Amino acid sequence: MLEQGIIENSVSNFNSPMFLVPKSSGEWRPVVDFRALNKITVPPRRFIKDYASIASPLTSLLKKDVPFQWSETRQKSFCDFKHALTSAPVLAYPDYSKPYILNTDASYSGLGAVLMQEHQGKNRPIAYASRTLNKAENNYAVTEIEALAVVWTLKKFKYIIYGYPVEIHTDHKPLLHLFKDLSGRMARWLLTVQDYMPTFTYIKGKANVAADALSRNCALTCAVSTETPTFDTLTHTDIFKAQRDDPMWSKVISYLETGNDLDLPHVPSLSHYVLQDDILYKATTLTGKYEPSRLIHQLVIPQTLVPSVLKLTHDTSHASRQRENTFTGETQICLAYNEERHKQSY
Known part of the structure; x- marks a missing residue:
């Protein structure tokens, strides 16, 4: 494809893999790798009508020995995904009679979270959130930015979840035992977390793709084991x-x-x-x-x-x-x- 002039090498600040294709005007435009898009669209697929039909033109590009060829059909599929991810019935109204599930994730690109509730046996998204890290936060250790994601998200969704049961899902297992014998910044964060009295649940990273995708693309803005952290100030x-x-x-x-x-x-x-x-x-x-x-x-x-x-x-x-x-x-x-x-x- 390089030799034929269909694509050219590109250095981009975008987090998702990308390459360039020619426009009819002779200019070049970036195309986001569908594999990155797929990570975002798969979690809420059960709430996207005709998901397989929409995805078919794009998934065919992932088959072995299939040459890349962008078309109006694939462009329409890409746009339909964007519309589906931001339209009802993907997002639901909160039900104050049910507990909340909060999926959080963090990377050095940013923080991401999805607020959900169980509805007819399925976890239904209520809201998404993401942001980049500032200069000081970029110096935090990995566990600290994972904890920051929890604290920031609790504050972000406080107007929805405050006073109600919240179960936090994280793919960073050290968080389950983190809030013990703390000092400094982590001790201050503990006070914020205690205000919501959440429980913590560890989930495998591959099951946390929605929050992970948000944490890595915020510039554009299973089996589980459960443990509850103990706050030892007063036992x-x-x-x-x-x-x-x-x-x-x-x-x-x-x-x-x-x-x-x-x-x-x-x-x-x-x-x-x-x-x-x-x-x-x-x-x-x-x-x-x-x-x-x-x-x-x-x-x-x-x-x-x-x-x-x-x-x-x-x-x-x-x-x-x-x-x-x-x-x-x-x-x-x-x-x-x-x-x-x-x-x-x-």
């Missing part, structure tokens, strides 16, 4: 013991476990308290401006754990100041704590 055992050692909350717990109301102190809205995994929570209604009201469970913090909670939430760059826990005299204690910290800084 389940710490909270379990502190609640049962507390003079008031221990009696509330005893009442919920046995029904014995002897010596039960007066607790406003007692019927709102529940036990989950032997831990005391208070059921309350969370309201938002752009989403329906929903019931959530707030962790009950005993007085002995208040200093630890305050240190965690006030001495670090917490991603959100929204109420996550509840304890007696919370507002007054927080004000006193901030005043004391202010005095110590001088």
Whole structure:
């Protein structure tokens, strides 16, 4: 093809493999390798009508000993793919009664993610996101940019997913155990991730092609094993013991476990308290401006754990100041704590 003048060597900044073909005017134009396009179109193929018919003119180019010849039919197929990937029914509206699945990926070209939900046994895309790395981020280690992809994507889709169950799928296995014993930048990112309380699932790289493609082309903008990261600042055992050692909350717990109301102190809205995994929570209604009201469970913090909670939430760059826990005299204690910290800084 080089000898015949059909193509010529090209050095391009595009991430996808490409070559040049002549236009009728005699000029040259780039053609993106269909194999790169195929990686993007295969994941949502079940939502693209007549996928095989659209792809046929392009897939025929991949057959052995078939000479490359661009035609109006193949150009139409390429344009039909672009239209299908950006038109309904590929993207779906979020269903707030279902958990979310967030596929993330990162490369030194950029970050990419796909937000999905299960619909009739299939994962349906809700939104895509991608961006390039800045100069400082290009110096991050591989695991750090993978973590950055998670943090950035959670913030990107916060208006959709905040307060709802989120399962993060990543093909970078170290992320499953990353959020432990951290400091500096990673510790700050941990606080953001904790705000969403997600679970992490490892998926093989070949099953994460959509997010991978977005992470590598953002300039143009199976069997799984599941693990949940543990955040060791306050363990389940710490909270379990502190609640049962507390003079008031221990009696509330005893009442919920046995029904014995002897010596039960007066607790406003007692019927709102529940036990989950032997831990005391208070059921309350969370309201938002752009989403329906929903019931959530707030962790009950005993007085002995208040200093630890305050240190965690006030001495670090917490991603959100929204109420996550509840304890007696919370507002007054927080004000006193901030005043004391202010005095110590001088």
